[in-house]
Amino acid sequence: MKKIDIFKKLRSSGLRPTKQRVEIAKFLFEREKTFHFTVESLNKLLTKKSASKIALATIYNTVHAFKTAGHLSEVEVRGNKTYFDTNVSNHHHFYDSDTSELIDIDANDIIIQKIPKAPNGKKIKNVEVFINLKN
Amino acid sequence: MKKIDIFKKLRSSGLRPTKQRVEIAKFLFEREKTFHFTVESLNKLLTKKSASKIALATIYNTVHAFKTAGHLSEVEVRGNKTYFDTNVSNHHHFYDSDTSELIDIDANDIIIQKIPKAPNGKKIKNVEVFINLKN
DNA sequence: TTTTCACTTTAGAATAATTATAAACTAGAA
DNA sequence: TTCTAGTTTATAATTATTCTAAAGTGAAAA
Numbered sequence: 633m634k635k636i637d638i639f640k641k642l643r644s645s646g647l648r649p650t651k652q653r654v655e656i657a658k659f660l661f662e663r664e665k666t667f668h669f670t671v672e673s674l675n676k677l678l679t680k681k682s683a684s685k686i687a688l689a690t691i692y693n694t695v696h697a698f699k700t701a702g703h704l705s706e707v708e709v710r711g712n713k714t715y716f717d718t719n720v721s722n723h724h725h726f727y728d729s730d731t732s733e734l735i736d737i738d739a740n741d742i743i744i745q746k747i748p749k750a751p752n753g754k755k756i757k758n759v760e761v762f763i764n765l766k767n
Numbered sequence: 768m769k770k771i772d773i774f775k776k777l778r779s780s781g782l783r784p785t786k787q788r789v790e791i792a793k794f795l796f797e798r799e800k801t802f803h804f805t806v807e808s809l810n811k812l813l814t815k816k817s818a819s820k821i822a823l824a825t826i827y828n829t830v831h832a833f834k835t836a837g838h839l840s841e842v843e844v845r846g847n848k849t850y851f852d853t854n855v856s857n858h859h860h861f862y863d864s865d866t867s868e869l870i871d872i873d874a875n876d877i878i879i880q881k882i883p884k885a886p887n888g889k890k891i892k893n894v895e896v897f898i899n900l901k902n
Numbered sequence: 903t904t905t906t907c908a909c910t911t912t913a914g915a916a917t918a919a920t921t922a923t924a925a926a927c928t929a930g931a932a
Numbered sequence: 933t934t935c936t937a938g939t940t941t942a943t944a945a946t947t948a949t950t951c952t953a954a955a956g957t958g959a960a961a962a
Contacts, residue, residue: 648958650910687912692949708843712948728889737883746878750900751870754863757901765885766892783929785939822941827920
């Protein structure tokens, strides 16, 4: 993803392309493969990568702004930290608790044959399949 | 579940049947339906229910001991608190984010037709399906 | 271009969930 | 009854995250 596209991406979601947001966006979205991270890991990687340090609060702000804008999705993992995923399409996950590693599963690789109907006037928003791994 | 069974349940999982553990176990397991809770909600309910106050740390200890012993399962919900479930059989969940309510889905009510094979020498430990609800 | 101001960033304080600590207590074996 | 390892307790510590308020900045308007 080119810098011009990063700018577009930010602008189109109502986010001013500030120095920090552009730097974080480049780091997150200029990749071939999807990227899973926590705010903590992202902070460490950014600190290592670049000279100018971005405040932790800014990383929280930016990640949440990207999430709200639909550029990141949140993945729920047993434990205390919140994981984010640059893959925002509908998909599922493997989770390897040994390595704390998340692996994407394409939505087409899981077919659910039977599903219960939603309770009392509710509708189904989405279905998440989470496959825990062991050795 | 009778008091004698609570004692057995504790003993058989290597937990001394102390006053506090018995009280918590009675509250959690003497029910018809499965029960979902957070440590916070359990603490409030116990405080309301009984005269003698149990320390919060003891509730954490006990809930974790029950989980380790296999008497409770942990359910991951988007958000910051950890939910527990008295249903320890293999099953799935609806989640209503409006009310923060979890609803059990029997394992037989969801049939998965196609599933990807586990990566690089890993095996599948378990599959959790989480259905988010909307209005 | 300069001005202006709402939006951002920042460091540090505040909050919330959970875990650690260490002293007092207790179940149950001897 | 005595003894000891296991347990409870209040409180401190830790960790992830959010809040705050002051300083900085992008970009629209003059």
